Amino acid sequence: MDTTDKIRKATHMVEYEEKREYIRLDAQAKLRFTLPNREELYQGICQNLSGGGILFETNIDIPVGSLIDVALEPNGNYIPPLEAQVKVNRSFQESEALFIIAGEIQAIA
Template sequence: MSLANRAYSEKRNFIRMRVDSPVDIELTDDDGHINGICCELSGGGMSVEVDRALPVGTQMTIVLSSSHGHSPMLKATARVARVSSGPNERCTLGLEIEQLLN
């Protein structure tokens, strides 16, 4: 099926997967560290819940861990592409994966 034949919500390069796994975030610019939960993962990015908002464009290294204790599932550099939050809620960051790391 071509992209033109899909419903609008399906026009993505990669399918999103629900993962609900811990993610460690090392901020590139200020040596900060944030823990969060990766809610969705795709081939080009991820959605992560954290305790504080970060500015769009913030660069970071992410390490996505297995919820079963296995070695890291994913290590990559990423940047904040989107931020959403509400009053008294955790913040959701839309991260764009820039480079996979070993």
């Protein structure tokens, strides 16, 4: 069973009232990401993760529609390591140096 299957199985096992296909798991895990056509490595904190998406905070704005490569660092036994391509669906500036990014997982590496 690969990482995506493990996440999907875990998110389906929890009962919930949301109308989402997968519930969100609170992650609070470090992540690294790269932007298209750039070699620089950026950092962020994953807030939550589901079988199909990710929400994280970072200090840079990422344009909606961007495809980014994300590497999530493991968080004990709860969050497995994950490398994925993510499409940015929303970017919200919470403060001068803090952006909340929501994305859809497109592929798992």
